[in-house]
Amino acid sequence: MNAPIKVLLFEDNRDLREGISFLLQATAGLDLRAALPHVNNIRTDLAAHQPDVVLMDINMPGMTGLEALPIVKEINPKIQVVLLTVFDDDERIFQALRSGASGYLLKNTPPGEIVQAVFDVYNGGSPMTSTVARKVLQFFQQPVKPIVADHDLSARELDILRGLMKGYSYKLIADELGISLDTVRSHIRNVYDKLQVNSKTEAILKAMKEGWVG
Amino acid sequence: MNAPIKVLLFEDNRDLREGISFLLQATAGLDLRAALPHVNNIRTDLAAHQPDVVLMDINMPGMTGLEALPIVKEINPKIQVVLLTVFDDDERIFQALRSGASGYLLKNTPPGEIVQAVFDVYNGGSPMTSTVARKVLQFFQQPVKPIVADHDLSARELDILRGLMKGYSYKLIADELGISLDTVRSHIRNVYDKLQVNSKTEAILKAMKEGWVG
DNA sequence: GCTGTTTTAACATGATTATGCGGTTGCCGG
DNA sequence: CCGGCAACCGCATAATCATGTTAAAACAGC
Known part of the structure; x- marks a missing residue:
């Protein structure tokens, strides 16, 4: 086994944060450096912990995960970021992906898969909830999208x-x-x-x- | 529980075909209509079994899964197609996705997840191996290219x-x-x-x- | 301070566009 | 056979746009 994967977790919900922290800590090959309730000091956090993977909620008090994402990728593009969220609206997803997120999990994801996701992104994968994946794919399959409905154009x-x-x-x-x-x-x-x-x-x-x- | 999901499986490797078949048959909520070693009679197969979901290997003797895919989507776009393959080269993946595949799994996927994938696509998700997902994402993150150069606009x-x-x-x-x-x-x-x-x-x-x- | 760029602005003229109100042909389905 | 609709055309007017010319104030850099 190589050096453990250094993970940083940002999640404002205490229960969830502690739950995920427990799992990550208990997993061999992972090194949870910190679990923080907000992302307002993202720059110093990154400097202090030098993570390989960042797990980040989108909705947090102060700066949101979406805002922090570009900062992370700017400081070190090699850091793999997985977003955690309850929202699956197109807007957010695409903004996140364009900004360089490597994974996008809905919060109903089983805890075990969240742990798996850390390994996935570290190894060059992009774990995402399948409904999120579908939205991404639909971007490719454009021809299917149009609202032919009200065209009416001859x-x-x-x-x-x-x-x-x-x-x-x-x-x-x-x-x-x-x-x-x-x-x-x-x-x-x-x-x-x-x-x-x-x-x-x-x-x-x-x-x-x-x-x-x- | 609603009506079971009608599944059609195409896979030339006998062991794999029978293995997956066994699993699908053993899963409540799924109705495996047929498990065929090739896709050469895709039109009649579809007509005969009216599947909701098609699981399809890419490499098969005769017509390949990639060739069959557009035919399936043409006959009935509502049929959800999941491709199974050992190859993860960009070319194939994008061709598949453009042609309307809803899922793309590498064959090293654990059998349980293949079963899960059937439910996923049926429910509007797009299961894909995380390395495949990464390739798809990179397509979005490419747009870093534009020539901000010659703007000149104040x-x-x-x-x-x-x-x-x-x-x-x-x-x-x-x-x-x-x-x-x-x-x-x-x-x-x-x-x-x-x-x-x-x-x-x-x-x-x-x-x-x-x-x-x- | 001088030079260059940006931003602001006015006046003018011809070109293009937006809209209104007409028409004449066909073709299709009741 | 007739009404409806797509496609064609014309004339007219007002609004908007494209372009030319000119120029003042603000600011940046040398």
């Missing part, structure tokens, strides 16, 4: 919208589609009605956000 | 650009920033010069593509 209207999204002027679109400028106007009008917008830009932004008119 | 110009990207009119931007309409025009002009564009839309599209002016 084929031609989509042509026009695609034109807008390429940054074309009405005139260019008219040329490209071989129709008159006024016809383009006509279609645009209908597109705006259907998308409930009233400018090129809004239409484009809306099309990009929801519909995605590929 | 702080104020970025403010204006951000306004455009929210779909605001000049007037709105002027209001929001508490400056005059003409000043906005002024800034916009400079932004266009620097970005080498000559319309709102182009500026927005360009800003989104390269710079990303968050």
